[in-house]
């Protein structure tokens with residue numbers, strides 16, 4: 001990964017945030033923080049709201065590179081669409097490219113790749129619209145979890161312990177576009193691992209006050225506890241190694257965050273990769289970076305360095 005010492009080497013930087021996805025507000029919060037941090041380090045950085053405004057500014061030659069802190073799919077900035085547009089304009093940008101972004105956005109296809117490589121991910125059934133969910137539940141067994149295959153922020157995710165609650169869970173998940181995913185519910189600890197360049201940050205063990213790390217626990221509740229590093233010794237080392245393998249397997253690049261469940265027997269199970277993770281004051285990657293001795297400004301700087309991908 002190329003090291004930059006002079007902020008002028010970055011040129012004029014567009015920090016693209018907001019946009020039109022369901023995660024707009026979180027992205028704006030992340031983006032404002034990133035923008036302030038880059039400016040404090042002397043980078044000629046400017047905020048841009050959404051992809052159309054960004055593309056206009058790029059075509060007018062206003063920017064040399066892009067810090068992408070959009071979250072979400074359907075052209076929301078995290079799913080490969082923006083990455084493809086930037087490739088076609090030959091504008092360097094932070095984070096994963098077209099393939100890594102698109103594949104990570106699709107949890108079912110991410111799991112298929114991991115499975116084919118022998119990497120551990122909970123047993124699952126892909127549920128296209130109209131699939132027989134009760135037959136799928138028989139195959140998985142209870143308890144299980146139902147989620148939209150391509151959403152984020154835990155929206156539409158339900159834990160199902162008994163058959164009688166299955167239909168309601170499916171109905172909720174179906175409110176979101178795309179296919180559904182049913183998988184074995186892993187009872188145990190929730191961990192997440194940030195990746196920065198080729199460095200794997202210390203894991204975070206997330207201890208929500210409620211039943212699981214739902215939308216409320218992610219963005220609203222103040223009583224979620226974060227333990228970092230989440231594990232010790234060999235267990236921490238193997239979780240970090242697995243996370244980097246999972247990240248690489250999906251063709252991801254630059255930075256991101258891998259979500260994992262650890263069962264009572266100490267086995268790790270891969271859930272998903274986030275290619276433009278949150279950068280708010282509550283967010284996980286900044287917490288893990290801080291424990292690794294990387295303050296928020298330095299974190300933003302290093303993410304921006306990942307835009308020099310040809311010299312990795």
Ligand SMILES: Nc1ncnc2c1ncn2[C@@H]1O[C@H](COP(=O)(O)OP(=O)(O)O)[C@@H](O)[C@H]1O
Nearest residue numbers: 122151152153154155184185186212213259271
């Ligand atoms: N197989 C599973 N077993 C146990 N908990 C799960 C499982 N899948 C998801 N969860 C819980 O639901 C949350 C959201 O699921 P995740 O797959 O990470 O999707 P997203 O964060 O994109 O909404 C996780 O953080 C975890 O708390």
Ligand SMILES: [Mg+2]
Nearest residue numbers: 153154259272
């Ligand atoms: Mg997640």
